[in-house]
Amino acid sequence: MSARAVWEEEPTPVGRFGKPVVLALIALAVAFPLYVVVVTSLSSTEAVTRAGGLVVVPRELTVAAYVQLLSGGVVTKALLISVGITAIGTAFSLGITVLAAYGLSRPGSLFHRPLLFIVLLTFLFGPGIIPSYLVVNALGLIDHYASLILPAAISAFNLIVMRSFFMGIPTELIDSARIDGAGEFAILRRIVLPLSKAVVAVVGLFYAVGYWNAFFNALLYINDNSKWPLQMVLRTYIVQQQPLPTGAGGVATGIAGLSPAPGLAIKMAIVVIAIVPVLLVYPFIQRHFQKGVIIGAVKG
């Protein structure tokens, strides 16, 4: 619908001018902080000094902060850890979610209802922070990267979304494959998965964003700060404003040919590094909004 319906009245002046203004303000409220952070991260010492802090009007842009952060040290390490956890965690979560969603997608199969109940019941209550900590501790997973993946590996919501999608696949297709002698694993791989690319992509992206953003589990289970993922680094040096270690093991102090970046630019560059992967996958997630995958899922 791109034109006003004939029965609708003319927009009032307030509506005609007010609406775009309100919408622009909303968009600005989201975009402006991001803009300031990006510009400051790219600013030289002089620009930061002249602005007296955060830079709104870009002058003398330089990538020195990024070069310093990414040439070894705390942030480089945390970035690699976060990328690794996200990649491995997403593959793991997606794998077991697909399997379980298919395993639970045939009503009337053996133990179908009790197994589904086990999954659904997790919506109603969480086990609590302390007992969870004690279990992870008893398993010897403290300071182990697995503690960032295993306890949070399954989202019951994602599992149910995928299961509903699988249940919508025409039974005739599955039955005819079974008559041809295909086992359940073959049916899943050759029939169901090729038809479910969209939902697998969306669920995978949701898992990936979840792993990338996770901070709680690292706070609880990772005491060794050389194993911190990026969000913990962000929390320590930006939110808590502890001084970043410079020099060996910390942030490189100056790279040949580039004057050292100001501290504020370095901090803002850490923020940007935490945002960029989300921005990169966001268009893919967004594309599926229009296809209605997520809206359908939200509606149940």
Place this chain on the structure above:
Amino acid sequence: MTTVVKPPAQAERLPDAKRTSRRHKRGRAGGMSFTHRLRRDWPLLVMVLPVVVLLGVFHYFPTLGNVIAFQDYSPYAGIRGSEFIGFGNFQRMFAEPAFWKAVANTVSITAVQLAFFFPIPIALALLLNSVLSSKLRNLIQGVVYLPHFFSWVLVVSLFQQMIGGAGLLAQTLRDHGHQAVDLMTKPDTFILLVTAQAVWKDAGWGMIVFLAALSTISPELYESAAADGANRWRRLWHITLPGLRPVIVLLLILRLGDALTVGFEQFILQRSAVGGGAAEVLDTYVYYQGLLVGDFGYGAAAGLFKGVVGLVLVLLANRFAHMVGEQGVYSKS
């Protein structure tokens, strides 16, 4: 639906027929022996196994671990070696003003969010729905959904850079000769700060459900209302809002059921800057008492209190939803 009245069109009968055939094949297993079903369905069971094991180890097993709430738990003695003290931890907790402070903070944050957060996605959805250009609509949607995918660490960092002590607002005020303000460390306004952060992060995302509900309202209703002389406000009142009512009631009930959950990360990140007086909520209380102070049994008791009260609230809220004739979150069937 109309399927019963109409002559059985092929397309409409298909889903029904499908369902019966499947149920016939799998569900009506009355005569089928257990071993037969096991032989048929074991691959499905194998597929579900990893998830069941993980949920068992990291969800159900720790849930049982809540017994330490009734113990004077010592990490060295373990659950078996620690002494049971009945409701001792709970008695101590209920006599503790700091605990009730955390409860009060949690409940007031929920109340403020219901008043100031809850209506915003609805208003936003109505506003966006009235935008005629679909390109512009998609663009705005793309922008306002985005912060939902940011971590809390990131959101707090961004707020700090904008309105914190060294942030852009303070900087601008100083440049113009005013007193700088630091809105990130003020306990008095903390409740508004966290609500603003929640709005910035999730109001856009909250809109998605309402947009979906709006799209199901038939345009013909509007057209005939307009023909009967209803202006835009009357159409909003008599068509749009009744159309949204089920969703609004459902979400309201869900939020009430979740009254004791206001989010852990957002508060733990800001607790040290603002102080426990304003920023201590139940979840952070559990974390501090249990893990940082090391009083595991006591922390678990506070966590269990939250879990049990939360569960009761969800069940009550759902019962209430059924009572007012809405679908609720789940039903018995």
